[in-house]
Amino acid sequence: MSDVPARFLRACRREPTDCTPVWLMRQAGRFLPEYRALRARHGFLELCKTPPLAAEVTLLPIRRFAVDAAILFADILLILEPMGVGLEFAKGDGPVIHRPVRTRADVERLARVPASVALPFVLEAIHLVRAELGDRVPLIGFAGAPFTLASYLIEGRGSRHYVHTKTLMYREPQAWHALMERLVEATVDYVRAQVAAGVEAVQLFDSWVGCLGPDDYRTYVLPHMRAALGAIVQTGVPVIHFGTGTGALLELMRAAGGDVIGLDWRVDLAEAWGRLGADVGVQGNLDPVALFAPPDEIHRQVARILERAGGRRGHIFNLGHGVLPETPVAHVAALIDAVHELSAR
Amino acid sequence: MSDVPARFLRACRREPTDCTPVWLMRQAGRFLPEYRALRARHGFLELCKTPPLAAEVTLLPIRRFAVDAAILFADILLILEPMGVGLEFAKGDGPVIHRPVRTRADVERLARVPASVALPFVLEAIHLVRAELGDRVPLIGFAGAPFTLASYLIEGRGSRHYVHTKTLMYREPQAWHALMERLVEATVDYVRAQVAAGVEAVQLFDSWVGCLGPDDYRTYVLPHMRAALGAIVQTGVPVIHFGTGTGALLELMRAAGGDVIGLDWRVDLAEAWGRLGADVGVQGNLDPVALFAPPDEIHRQVARILERAGGRRGHIFNLGHGVLPETPVAHVAALIDAVHELSAR
Numbered sequence: 001m002s003d004v005p006a007r008f009l010r011a012c013r014r015e016p017t018d019c020t021p022v023w024l025m026r027q028a029g030r031f032l033p034e035y036r037a038l039r040a041r042h043g044f045l046e047l048c049k050t051p052p053l054a055a056e057v058t059l060l061p062i063r064r065f066a067v068d069a070a071i072l073f074a075d076i077l078l079i080l081e082p083m084g085v086g087l088e089f090a091k092g093d094g095p096v097i098h099r100p101v102r103t104r105a106d107v108e109r110l111a112r113v114p115a116s117v118a119l120p121f122v123l124e125a126i127h128l129v130r131a132e133l134g135d136r137v138p139l140i141g142f143a144g145a146p147f148t149l150a151s152y153l154i155e156g157r158g159s160r161h162y163v164h165t166k167t168l169m170y171r172e173p174q175a176w177h178a179l180m181e182r183l184v185e186a187t188v189d190y191v192r193a194q195v196a197a198g199v200e201a202v203q204l205f206d207s208w209v210g211c212l213g214p215d216d217y218r219t220y221v222l223p224h225m226r227a228a229l230g231a232i233v234q235t236g237v238p239v240i241h242f243g244t245g246t247g248a249l250l251e252l253m254r255a256a257g258g259d260v261i262g263l264d265w266r267v268d269l270a271e272a273w274g275r276l277g278a279d280v281g282v283q284g285n286l287d288p289v290a291l292f293a294p295p296d297e298i299h300r301q302v303a304r305i306l307e308r309a310g311g312r313r314g315h316i317f318n319l320g321h322g323v324l325p326e327t328p329v330a331h332v333a334a335l336i337d338a339v340h341e342l343s344a345r
Numbered sequence: 346m347s348d349v350p351a352r353f354l355r356a357c358r359r360e361p362t363d364c365t366p367v368w369l370m371r372q373a374g375r376f377l378p379e380y381r382a383l384r385a386r387h388g389f390l391e392l393c394k395t396p397p398l399a400a401e402v403t404l405l406p407i408r409r410f411a412v413d414a415a416i417l418f419a420d421i422l423l424i425l426e427p428m429g430v431g432l433e434f435a436k437g438d439g440p441v442i443h444r445p446v447r448t449r450a451d452v453e454r455l456a457r458v459p460a461s462v463a464l465p466f467v468l469e470a471i472h473l474v475r476a477e478l479g480d481r482v483p484l485i486g487f488a489g490a491p492f493t494l495a496s497y498l499i500e501g502r503g504s505r506h507y508v509h510t511k512t513l514m515y516r517e518p519q520a521w522h523a524l525m526e527r528l529v530e531a532t533v534d535y536v537r538a539q540v541a542a543g544v545e546a547v548q549l550f551d552s553w554v555g556c557l558g559p560d561d562y563r564t565y566v567l568p569h570m571r572a573a574l575g576a577i578v579q580t581g582v583p584v585i586h587f588g589t590g591t592g593a594l595l596e597l598m599r600a601a602g603g604d605v606i607g608l609d610w611r612v613d614l615a616e617a618w619g620r621l622g623a624d625v626g627v628q629g630n631l632d633p634v635a636l637f638a639p640p641d642e643i644h645r646q647v648a649r650i651l652e653r654a655g656g657r658r659g660h661i662f663n664l665g666h667g668v669l670p671e672t673p674v675a676h677v678a679a680l681i682d683a684v685h686e687l688s689a690r
Contacts, residue, residue: 161669163634170638213610213632213665215649247592248612265558267593287558289508293515304560320558324506 210245265320555590
């Protein structure tokens, strides 16, 4: 029996593996021609909300590449739609929230709907993927972390400076904490439902948290992440805690929790792991843009990251952020193979 | 005689000061109503290229606030215009380069024009500002660092992922290094001309270098920054070496050079200074968005940063990046006063 199904989950638990497992954030996405063909016929939300289509997209990279995990096709913002804030995936502009949250009253108005009622299509897609994958490849579920969701709710769209978000934090800390508590509750409920539906690991995406300095993280984020991760760990599946731009936040992210800390490409993996401590796994951390380099340069960069990981248990290879849309598909295949070959024990 | 003129330059040299000096990146800019009034009558490039207007904008914050240094009103991209790449400050979109540099041949085509010929208006503005300020307040000159200039030349506009920049680095390292050498030469010539015209300190802005991991910085940037800073130090004025998102690059930036390292707000100042070593000054590092907070919160955050600096010689207070356009003017005044009051020895 092949080690493939075990490799990723064993690494999450820092157990020995035959080689380093690898999967890629956004591996089920726009860089794949099959995905773009599906998107030509279906809207983004339609793909997310039609379980056979979401399952199909989830499986696309599994058919093409020897990745060690599947990640559910979905979006971290889906959880915000049932809250009644007017989420729209507008063409070209990225997602927009028509009624952003800016006051305590806005926070109080957020609707509470259980994930099983609000997002049944996600859970059904999980069932379909698991039925197809069986025990061949593990399935990762995911959710946005409370800070990243809060910043989207408050800004109403992608942001460069997070002025509204930080202004709420500084001017109305009680409203801020109430919002974060609300989002912890929703996230934990959503992740529990995903685990009950069959995901075998979970990644929490705190994609925008790197806009904060350590003091603000400690005051405005850490207690809530600790609550969220503490509850999610109770489900029994491994949890990957990921953020970008977090070079100065790693110790605090570690204190917040997670079995594996996801690193972006802007830190040295060995130095970061040293700061995090040996009792946690790490995921990362190739620059997504490295996939535009010639294969021999990709090979060199993979070897360098594996060398920095030093063959220690608990390393999951990934990019430092999602695969970019224009990435050459053949380079992704070369990357996956390079990780397996160069790390074979 | 007041200590004001000496305070900033003494701190650059890590000499004792009566209190911590403070100035703000983009203090001569859009958050000031007087500036916006000028911009209503004059284009951005017109302001830059008309020495009495550039001098007037430079002096605006000096009239309003007790800042310890003036910084010349100009733009880091001005140096690219005489290279013949079709620089345009397009309305709304930010600056655009109509003929971006993507190949070795593009690099060879870049025109070489001395700053004294290409940018005489900058040097004339320096003369005017110095004549007005005398020895009351020191004047800081500045330039973009080679990586940041290169990324703009290659992308042709602001970028999120720097795909073209990194692709050139990885695919055509010789073209990359040739471009960086060209930009070092132009930057050093420009800074020398500014010093000859009268600036008393210089800041090199490597604003976008935080998109690189440490390995790439070491290979593609460090040798060139070392060359640039080594030459600039010869002018005898203090040099501030600034970047954002550099939490994992600080030791390498220190190795590249500069009398003072500029920190953004995403690092803890004490921790960063510890990594940099006691033989260099630090500048920073309040989150620009903190200026949207109520004055008591601004006061608290200033106190916290001063506490982290621990009264050590060589701290220059600044934001972690430029003042944002919507920043309340009264809050800037409160910040400047808080720094002086709370740090008075």
